[in-house]
Amino acid sequence: MKSAFQNMIVLLTLAGSALAISNPIYVISNAEVPSLFRPGLSPVGLQRATQCLPQLFSTLNIGKIITCPQSEDSCFETLATTQPIADALGLPIDTSCGADENTSDNCVSDLTKKFAKNSTQSILIVWPSLFRPGLSPIGEQRVAQCLPQLFSTLDIGKIISCPRNDESQVCFETLATAQPIADALGLPIDTTCGADENTSDDCISGLTTKFAKSSTQAILIVWEFSEVHTLLEESLDLDTDPADAIDGIHYDVFTTVIKGKITQVTSQNCTDIDGIAPGTDKSKRRRSVAGAGEKRRRRERKSRSRQL
Numbered sequence: 001m002k003s004a005f006q007n008m009i010v011l012l013t014l015a016g017s018a019l020a021i022s023n024p025i026y027v028i029s030n031a032e033v034p035s036l037f038r039p040g041l042s043p044v045g046l047q048r049a050t051q052c053l054p055q056l057f058s059t060l061n062i063g064k065i066i067t068c069p070q071s072e073d074s075c076f077e078t079l080a081t082t083q084p085i086a087d088a089l090g091l092p093i094d095t096s097c098g099a100d101e102n103t104s105d106n107c108v109s110d111l112t113k114k115f116a117k118n119s120t121q122s123i124l125i126v127w128p129s130l131f132r133p134g135l136s137p138i139g140e141q142r143v144a145q146c147l148p149q150l151f152s153t154l155d156i157g158k159i160i161s162c163p164r165n166d167e168s169q170v171c172f173e174t175l176a177t178a179q180p181i182a183d184a185l186g187l188p189i190d191t192t193c194g195a196d197e198n199t200s201d202d203c204i205s206g207l208t209t210k211f212a213k214s215s216t217q218a219i220l221i222v223w224e225f226s227e228v229h230t231l232l233e234e235s236l237d238l239d240t241d242p243a244d245a246i247d248g249i250h251y252d253v254f255t256t257v258i259k260g261k262i263t264q265v266t267s268q269n270c271t272d273i274d275g276i277a278p279g280t281d282k283s284k285r286r287r288s289v290a291g292a293g294e295k296r297r298r299r300e301r302k303s304r305s306r307q308l
Ligand SMILES: *[C@@H]1O[C@H](CO)[C@@H](O)[C@H](O)[C@H]1NC(C)=O
Pocket: 071, 073, 100, 101, 102
């Protein structure tokens, strides 16, 4: 498996595009951010930004760094990600292009063309969004070192997860995530319900209702990352307004449902992985909680992840 940072770097193909400059262009996204709309970078994001990226780019002859300025609705933590690289390379950061509807589509390509007139050096662009499947090294750490312990105290009596489906491209990592918990608790994993179009909406609620007839123990559902919101809303028929923090980009969100209501949406608080890393919260305000922009991005991500 490729490491996460290798996965994040995309070398743009320049041949035949409007951007026919010979300077290499490297594109990365912002590093990991905390869930639940909290500002700053997560501990893992800070580690990436300070311990990995400056070194990674130090050998790539970067001459220009472009990122977008943080606004209420976009470009969260691109600067926190970029600053350590810029400091290490002794370069300024050009934030003259935004990532919102007021910025012309040509803004970034105009900047790169202007730079290319005068230099053959590489250009680094730090921009939000890039999605790849698979468990990352951090995902493996979460699964092995945090989750079994977290659920060991919660009196779990049943574990439900969805089986990998190659055709609909869902549930690739759900079993890898559920298995260590199941092993620690000595429980089987029920995978009779899928997360694809062939599974009835009632499948999960059927399993939970059946289990509840003979037990008062808790039920743990480990579900496809991009489908959790759909599971809550359509399969469990819940009012998902309290669960807007399930944004389809964070892996640590943990939802509790009691008597047909979402009572808590929290972080798993895995040590050294989740939360806000010290010194990275430079924003003036909290991220807008589930604004229209967030909902729109979630929908876009969902349709993108379906196309993977
Ligand atoms: C775009 O510009 C308009 C008019 O200046 C402003 O009201 C709006 O907030 C801007 N949008 C963003 C995302 O900055």
